[in-house]
Amino acid sequence: MQHFGERLRAARKIKGWSLQELVIKTSHTVSKQALSKYEAGVMMPSRKILLLLSTALEVKPTYFDSQPVFNLPEFEIPRKGDLSAKQAESIKEKVKDILERYLQAEALLNIRSKFTNPIKPIPVADEQAAADVATKLLSKWNLGGGALHNVTEMLEEKGVRVIQVSSPDNFEGLSTYVGKIPVIVLHKDRPTAIKRFAAMYELGQLLLKITTDTPKQKIPADTDRHKICEIFAAAMLLPGDALENCVGSKRMAIAPGELVCIKAQYGLPMRAIMQQAVFKGIIDRKNANTFLKLLADNPDETDLGSYIGQEEAHRFDRMIYRLVAEEIIDIEKAADLTGIPAEDLQKKVEVFEPVVQD
Template identity: 35%
Template sequence: MDNTFAQRLVNARKIRCMSQRELCNSVDGKVSPTAIAKYEKGLMMPSSDVLILLSNALNMKLDYFFRPYTIDIDPSKFEFRKKSSMGSKKVESIKYLVCSEIEKYLEIEAILGITSKFCFDYGNTTVEGENEAKLLALRLRNDLNIGSDAIVSAIDLLESVGVKIIEIEHDSSFSGTCNEAGGLPVIVVNKNMCSERKRLTIFHELGHLLMYCADGVDKEKMCNVFANEVLIPSDKFKNLIGESRHDISLVELQAMQREYGISVDALMVKAAQLNIITDRRFTSYHKKKNALPTFKEAVEQSLYPMEHTCRFERLVYRALASEVISYSKAAALLDKSVNEVRDTLNLM
């Protein structure tokens, strides 16, 4: 029996958050739960008619079920630090969806003969507190040759050094996760988040992949410090806002938000961490925010241009334009129709 089909069927069902019985119901009982169980165990193959029913019910193209596995990715290694709020089915759905996306990403690179490498290894540094987390962030900035400049696109920057960024549309309670595949770091973010939150999440997840924390250290907190420092170094922040302040205007913070792509909330956290403002002033800021809806709306307004990953799609169209892959292959990789791919290609 075809074990590829069996595993693909399991994966597709988990991606769609469906049980075997729910899948059975979605095809109006034309396939029994027993038959679905046998398909998933590789004990039986469906007829062409049943295959079409399953494909439609799972909203997966037919060729998905027979695409060979090109790389072994362990879904269990994705970290979900807030998984209780989503439920196990949604967590599992994200894991298998991301594995499928990574597979396609690495496949198109292999087709084009592209060998990606990620050369940064900070295993010789142990983070014991905020200072070490900040120093690691500055070390990364130095390795990326960006000095203290604003990062125009977090996605483009990291993809240029081998990090795989996967954007998915999923539950609003999901922000991001990370893993490794083929020796490369993989960062997954919710496509629908505002730009500032997405950028902070990307570097937070990178912190989880790069940072080695001493026993007892709160890694979540250190990753937040790391991400904040990557987006705007403390020295640059102090230069812009001053060493000590009693009050800070929203106009000042929004100017930094527009340039550095970091939220007002995150900037206020940084001001408190650097003792630029007192803990009491930081607390009063949150009280004002919670008490005044118009102020809260102004503070949480997204001002930085949205950024999305487009490298995978670009590689697929490069392969298609170079006649390395067919239109049908490109459509399968992009999850689009052949006509959509033809219309988009627009050869020069």
């Protein structure tokens, strides 16, 4: 169990627990001093304590035996809003765990996935420039001029790793690079339209070279960066004249029902649709502010419609099923990689015998 200490620390941080909180979860059977020594690798637990820790942390005992297949480069998870250092560390460990399993599946299939940024590093100084870059990216990726279906799967196929994790309620998404791998992290329990918009917003954070024309200020304030990425995200999900075709070119007011219909078709929040209408000059900000203030108290837009399309990534699952079908790994290994019980996986990977024709 050479890597026990490393695995124990990772499992604890994924839970977002301190050493003392893990002590409490074990009903004080294990002391803080003992846990510290386990994580430092200077002491090993008995079989009884190992099973106790496994139960408390909700991992299989074999989790502590496994050696990390990849030594991922060091990376940081940016803290946003009220995200605490402990919460950011928990998200980081979850990203490491999921990404390592993803890369392991690719390596077993000899897949060398590489991300290429199709956008030249043109400085983006304002919201209009961001919208123009979104149009270029849609063209480069041959995504057409209609609604984008299954954004998560599309990004996966383009080489961006989209990882969904349990997170604090005030968290929507963040992005980082792990080595040369672009990673977008989303709150898995947020409504689909919000996750799609968050994914496009974080894509903007990853790809856009945001700057200003003023020589004294090379990087805009966070508020400017935020607005630029929001316009980029909206332009990706509402391409071209899609919004004008839905609501017209000039309005004094837009009915909530109209926004619900656009949300259902294009899959972005009503708040973002209204902000895009302001940006395009379809409606004056003063006429939109009342509605935007009402939405501020309902960030998930509960009872205000939903995206009707499919939004789910299948690439990792396809790789696992292929690995089992080609007998590269067994069902137990597949269960370890996916976290799905072996008996449930077995039903999805059973190979039917071919029917021999007489």
